[in-house]
Amino acid sequence: MRELVSSICKGVKVIPVVVIEDVADAVPLARCLVESGLPAVEFTLRTEAALDGIKAVAAEVKDCIIGVGSIRTPEHLKASIEAGGHFGVSPGTTETLRNALKECDWPFLPGTATISEMLTMQEAGFSEMKMFPASIVGGVGMLKAVAGPAADIRICPTGGVKPDNAEEYLAQKNCFAVGGTWIAPLADVNAKNWDVIAERAKAASLLGK
Numbered sequence: 001m002r003e004l005v006s007s008i009c010k011g012v013k014v015i016p017v018v019v020i021e022d023v024a025d026a027v028p029l030a031r032c033l034v035e036s037g038l039p040a041v042e043f044t045l046r047t048e049a050a051l052d053g054i055k056a057v058a059a060e061v062k063d064c065i066i067g068v069g070s071i072r073t074p075e076h077l078k079a080s081i082e083a084g085g086h087f088g089v090s091p092g093t094t095e096t097l098r099n100a101l102k103e104c105d106w107p108f109l110p111g112t113a114t115i116s117e118m119l120t121m122q123e124a125g126f127s128e129m130k131m132f133p134a135s136i137v138g139g140v141g142m143l144k145a146v147a148g149p150a151a152d153i154r155i156c157p158t159g160g161v162k163p164d165n166a167e168e169y170l171a172q173k174n175c176f177a178v179g180g181t182w183i184a185p186l187a188d189v190n191a192k193n194w195d196v197i198a199e200r201a202k203a204a205s206l207l208g209k
């Protein structure tokens, strides 16, 4: 039985989406986010450093709930599980990826952008999914619209979510969490601006409460 991402994330409302270019940044970044009240983090597979960074966090930051994002292929899926990720996230979901997901019970938020994609993933056994890019595919209005015909689908909007609109997303009954890069953007990670990231994370940890 596939565990729900919301249970693994213990009800957190905000999941920072991060990019790591230097493996050495993964552990201090994860520690900074966990200690600032955001224990669940989506580490994207967008750089060479990503998988080694995830392995380091899995070994050294036991309180971090490790999400692996930007998963597009069965190979990404396998590598992410092997690296020690606790759950996966995809920007969208191809038939190939959907079939690979059916072969494992790893907790996962499949990426969706339309009601048909959401229903397709619900048929595949998922009740929680990512909506991406949220602000482009309809934002809060899309969540409200989907809540009518498919009230049992629970959504994590990502893409264009910011401090000034996160509360409105989180106020929707079908939105269990939001994701976004605003907490730890790449420039701040590269500059090791841990204090700045900690401040944003502390503020974000109060959202949706």
Ligand code: 3PG
Binding pocket: 017, 044, 069, 132, 158, 159, 160, 161, 179, 180, 181, 182
């Ligand atoms: C993602 O991968 O989910 C997005 O890059 C996050 O989008 P944002 O940069 O608008 O937060």
